[in-house]
Amino acid sequence: DTEVTQTPKHLVMGMTNKKSLKCEQHMGHRAMYWYKQKAKKPPELMFVYSYEKLSINESVPSRFSPECPNSSLLNLHLHALQPEDSALYLCASRTGPSSYNEQFFGPGTRLTVL
């Protein structure tokens, strides 16, 4: 199994809703990442998890809350989002946080905040 899966593919939510994005990989990778990509822009790193611990938070607002319950699963909990948070959210994983192996991206979740 050499893929990263993400659910849901699409999500529409109101500014008062609470929702979660899910990312899963079964490659034994110990580093997992969340990226945000706005239209016509490159992906921007949000969070890095290394061995299930949060290593890096790139100054992301607290309305985004990551969670790594186990080595295969990464969640992104969303609460009180703003319309400008609408974007494609990409998950990625690699063998380790500092490795000579490629980073693999998931298919992404297209989020729309109304």
Added chain:
Amino acid sequence: ELKVEQNPLFLSMQEGKNYTIYCNYSTTSDRLYWYRQDPGKSLESLFVLLSNGAVKQEGRLMASLDTKARLSTLHITAAVHDLSATYFCAVDIQVTSYDKVIFGPGTSLSVIP
């Protein structure tokens, strides 16, 4: 400051023509990626270049890496409409104890008949 630059940012080319997209980066890196992205879709990995002088080819696309010049190129041969997409280069850098992928701004390619 770490920068990854691409040139051009927008490219409109005729079918059958050749062209090169350039990617410059400002810091030492052990790995450079080229990705393709279609509108509304995720990133598709095209090439991973690991060493100086590396050259990889897939179909009408060929990528090369010059680590001394901190330059990578993506060459398109005899373009076809199906190549229309946004192409990103990205560089792996080490920040403290972890690796971080930094993306260039992307090159929006449009191949016209």
